[in-house]
Every structure is written in C-alpha cells, then in structure tokens.
Amino acid sequence: MPTTVLTGISELWTLDPALDAAPGEPGRHGAAEGQVLREAALVIEDGRVAWTGPASAAPAADEYHDLGGRAVLPGWVDSHTHLVFAGDRSAEFEARMAGQDYAAGGIAVTTAATRAAPDAELRALVRARIAEARAGGTTTLETKTGYGLTVAEETRAAALAAGLVNAGELDEVTFLGAHVVPAEAEHAEAYVDLVVGEMLTAVAEHARWIDVFCERGAFTREQSARVLRAGRDAGLGLRVHGNQLGPEHEGVALAVEHGAASVDHVNHLGPADLEALAATAARPVRAAGEGLLDVHAGPTVATVLPACDLSTRAPLAPARDLLDAGAELAIASNANPGTSNTSSMAFCVATAVLQMRLSLAEAVRAATRGGALALRRSDVGHLAVGARADLHVLDAPAAIHLAYRPGMPLTHQVWRAGVRAV
Template identity: 55%
Template sequence: MTVLYTDIGELVTNDPAAGDGSALGVLHDAAVVVDGDRIVWTGPARDAPAADRRVSWAGDAAVPGFVDSHAHLVFAGERSAEFAARASGRPYTAGGIRTTVGATRAAPVEVLDAGVARLAGEMRAAGITTFETKSGYGLTVDDERRALGIAGRYTPETTFLGAHVVPDEYADRRDDYVDLVRGPMLDACAPHARWVDVFCERGAFDADESRAVLSAGRDRGLGVRVHAGQLGPGDGVRLAVELGAASVDHCTFLSDADVDALAAGRTVATLLPGVEFSTRTPWADGRRLLDAGATVALATDCNPGSSFTTSIGFCIALAVRHMGLSPAEALHAATAGGAAALRRPDVGAVTPGRRADLVRLAAPSYVHLAYRPGVPLVSEVVAAGTRYAVGHHAVPVDGGAGPVDRAGPHG
C-alpha cells in the first residue's frame, strides 16, 4: 500500500539536488510517498502522485529518522551515585565500567532484554529509527555472546566490545585477556556482531593491544569502530584511520595530525556531547573538524555511566551550544552523519529508494530542535514505513478530562 505524507511545511531531505541546494536539501510545502518500507517519491505537495492513503502533517516540519551510531544498551544497574559525585567535583575515569560489569554478569537474561526494550522504545519516541549498540559489560566469553544475542533482537547494528576494559580477574594478566578477546571470545561473538570496537584510551587498551583486537575482528569479517580521544590525546584516531574504521568516537582530544587524518580518510568522527555534559570534561571541537573537511556524526552514547540519555534532540542542542555546529550541521550529523558512521546508504535521508524513516516535529522548522532544547518535539515517527504516534502531553491520573498520549511499542 502506498501512503502520501503531505502538507509538510518544511521537509529536510539531506539531498541538495532535491531541495534548496543546501546540505539539508530543504523543501517547503512538501510531500513524501511511501510504498511499503521504501520512499518512492518526494517533492512539492502540489505535484504529488496519487496514493492509496493520504496523511496530512498540517504544516509541521519533517526530518529524516535519526541515526544513533553509538550506544551501550545491554547492561544492568545504574550509576547515579557516580554521576552525583562527578557533579560535586570528582573527575571522570573509566573505572566505573567495572561496576556495571558486575551487575550485568549477575543479571538474568530477561532483565537485560527488558532493559534494552525500554531504551530502544525511548529511542523510537525520540525519533531514532536506526541505532547501534555494543556488548562490553560482560567481559567473559559467555556474557559477551549473551549480550550480543540480546542486542540482535533489536538492531542489526551490533558491535563486539570485549576490549572495553580489562576485568578485575585479569588485572595482572593483560596479555592473557587480550588473547582471550581476539581468540575464543571473538570466535563466540563474531557470528552475532557486525562490528568490532576497542576502547583505545589510558586506563583501557593501548595502541598495540587495540591493533591486535581490531585486526583479528577485521580478519573475521567485522567492520571496525574505535573509541578514542575521550580522556586525553593518544594514538587511537590515527589507528582507526589506518585500519579503515567506519567511525572513531569521542574525538574530544585531537592533534592536528588526527584532524588531518580524519579529513583525508573515510573514517567518520562521531561526537558524543552527552558524555561531556555528564562528565564535565572539555567539549569536542566539531567546528574544527568540519572546517578541515572531516565527516561528523552525532550520537547519544547511551550508557549507565557517562551518558545516560536517549535524547538525540538534547545532543543536537548541546552540539550547537558547545561544539560549534550550526543547527543545520548538527541535524545533518545526527542523520546523514550517523548513516555514514554505520556505512548505511539506505538510511539518513528522505529520497527515493531509501528506507521510509521520517520524523514529524511539532514545530515549523528543524531549527526548533536546538531552539527549544529539552522539549519533546517529536510527534510522529515513521520507521521502515510503519507509523507511530508519540505522546508528549500529560495525562490526568484522576479521570479528569485532558489530552491523551499515544505511543508506539515500548514508547
């Protein structure tokens, strides 16, 4: 069945040829035709072809479905006390990861699955129609395999992160743990993953250890991703570019050589402003990267320790305020940039042939994503052609009259 979404006051297509010539390819008074899970037509509403069903979006703005290319959703427990301590002046280190490892190992599979379902539902309500998620809170062969099995029920973008930190039981045997990760653990996890990732950072894994794990994953057919430049300068960014990584994530501390390497290669610089907000660390310089010609993505990095948010709109607003991006650049990074970071040519834009992922905003323009930070502007989500209404009004609990929320699954 074909569906015509029409009366769109402002449509962001991410196709300059289809719109105003900008990177966002903005169309006004626009329409989109969807057939099944694909977009088959975009253009002025007055020129729209006939369809089996017509849906009016009453002059509201619409943007591509957001693409969140970095998240850690498979975990148990929470770390609000750690957040409060940081807010009181304690500096952030990677040590808190081990707290989540203990809780995750102890949790039944049903608890972990329910947690992913809840967070995936929050993401959909925020307009995220494609997301990646990692293992990394099990750090044993069985726990990492279990995490990826759960993740695969919710997204095909699953990442093996056995090299998150060295677990306590291997504290004095780092080499043995690296051998475990790139050997038996990778053997167990590779069938359930699309990507391999490493936390290449002080307190986690050095460049040689990271290279060993990433190369082994690449040899098993996995795409490469890297955490780097979060806690300080290092070799992770250039290692990522050298190995042809799809994305290197955080990029808070970059040398001129790092920026030049990103600008010259295909590796996307994924910025995670929720982390800087939560950890009170310096903000990544997105302006520097864009001016150099690098491709930039924005993602939530949803995790229980350093960025416990599923709000991509919040991350867009932070990137505009603190990372030097314009509202247009931030939206592009959270859609087309995320698609590039996942090497997904089927998402991230509203053009014929792409998957039918659209987000209706309760606003006249995409600029409101940064202009009205913290306000739940997403009112409808079309994900692979399926339409979901998202509630953002309070519902009386005493039976009184009032607006009624509607939400998609887990939303």
C-alpha cells in the first residue's frame, strides 16, 4: 500500500499508551514523558500510523505533506452525543437564559419533531452534524437514540445510526430508549417494561451500548438498574446519565455497581462518589477484537460535558476533583438540541482548561484517550504505531493555543483513517 509521511510537525501528541504512567503515579492523566514529540514526522500506511519520530529520521514514503510547523493531535473522541433528531429548541434555550430552570421535559419537543421527520431528512440532518463535528477535529463519534421513544422510532434511529457506522461515518451507537417517559405511556413502570422487553429486542442488533437517564424527571435508580441488567443480558455495554441535576438518584453508585463503561454529566458528586469512581480505575481492560475492548471490563469513566454545564447554567462538573481522586476522566460534547447544541470539542477542552482547572495535557487526554476508554476502543484517541490514523492538525505551533486563543478557528486539517477529511 502507498505510504504517506507528514513532516513539519512542531508538536506531535502521540499519547502512546505504552508510555503511560502507572495508576496513581504523577502524569497518569496528562501527557507522560515521550508522548509529545517535537520537530516530528508521522508515517501513514493502510489507514494506520506506521511510524512516528524525529523529522530528521523519517523513512522514505510515496507521498509527502509538509504541515508547516503546526501541532498535531489525535482526533477528538466524542463519546457522548445525541445526533439523531429533528427540530429546534432555541426558544427553550432563550427562556433558560432568561432565568427558567432546566428540566428533562423539553425532550418531548424534540421527540415530536423527530417522529415527524422522514427517513431521508433525518439521515441528512445526522450527516450534516457529523460534518460539523469532523470540521472541528472530531474523528470518533458515538451517538444515541432517545428521541423516538416507541419501538418503531427507536429501531428506526438505531438502524439509521448503524448504517452510518457501516458506511464509516459514525463509530458507536447507544440505545437510549430510557431517556424520559413519553407522554403517551400509561406510567413509568409500564414504559420501562417496554424498554427492557420489545424495544430492546428490536434495537439490540443495531447498537453496542445501552444508556439510561437516571435522574429526577426521568428514571429512578431501581428503574435504571432494570434497564442496565436487561442491556447486559442482551450483550450490550452499559452507560449512565447520572448526577446531573442532583445526587439523590445515585447514578454514580449505580454505574459503578453494574460495571458501566461510563457515567456522564456528574455535576453533583460527594466524597463517596469520587472514591467509588477512583476505585474502578484499577479494573483491567480486556481486548475484544481488532481495536475494540470488552464492554464489560475496565473502569467506569467519569465523562464531563462542559458545554452542557454552561448551556444549563449548572455547576461545572468537578473534573479537577475527579482527577485528583484518581478517577478516569473523559470530556465529551453532549451535542443535542436542548442543552448543548454544539459538537465543538475544542470549545469543551478550552472550557476545561479555563474554568475547570485542568492542565492542557489533562484536557487533551480526556478528550482523546479518555473518550476512547469510555467507548472501550484501543484503536483511537492516540497516535501510537498501529492506531487508526486520525489526526487533528492545528493552525497553531502548539496545542496550548486551544486554550490561549479560545473560540478561534484553529483546525487546519483533519485526517480520518489515513484519508484527509477536512
């Protein structure tokens, strides 16, 4: 196969897993020694990273691209999005900015619009959102169902997303039938019966994950546990929306107890939550195929969603406390129409540095390696030899410009699986 060498790289953030500090050691959550190369080059072959090292030692290749002294990161790994939707909720956002509180009920507005959208329209909307994310450096994308909330509509959403995975446009699909209880449901328990029964049976073949919104206005801890147990029995990996609006439904404890790969939002954490999440960091991962890890092994990753926190005027998730406690951390966009209508991972990384007290290296790792761990992927989130050649080339000489120049258009090029996408 033809080989391509990229030179003129001022900083190359390989984030090579082989160079990681051990759990509990300094540097574990940032960039360990040797994981950022200066004046570097990178070789791509057959869609994967074939070599990294000093530019002066770069091997011969079939094609050469000089990046002109720019920094190169792994492509962002966005492990939490809701891309399969139609409609607009800007009026709800405007009201919230005027002082109204956020509650889960606004999802019903999106559900109505999504149900009404024809397949072709919905697919086009998702593809447009993928293109927006790609243009900002995101090369690995998870998306959830959750705006259909009937057997037919959840299956339609999952099948649409799975088709985009098969086409190489998306990466992961999560079944979120347990998003909220739809208005037409007789009562919450009856809807949970549907989710864990007929709905799960119909959707499971299209998804790798199951998720549940364990929160007031959505599902109790007991109802959420039913969803997770059923998903695991169906062979799906587990995710939890937890501790967003308060600690009372114990989403973190639920996720840890059931071995979920991630618990997302985590705005309201007590010492017991931090301790529980940190204790899972020692859980070993297991390989499960090329580039994939076993969905039922490994730590429960705390996924923070800074754009959502700002959009809902919620307390920022305690990312600093999570890292200091020893928990595994991911940063994701939570792209959705109601509470985080952005897929800009660069914005989330800048927010994590400027307002959540992370170092740049901690934030970059959480938005790449952290997201990959939350998705149980070993092929993305880094640029070690053998990784999928997903590169985010910055129009800047150093990655610190992401926070130093917040909001500026710093994406110069994006490569996905060795092919330039932007």
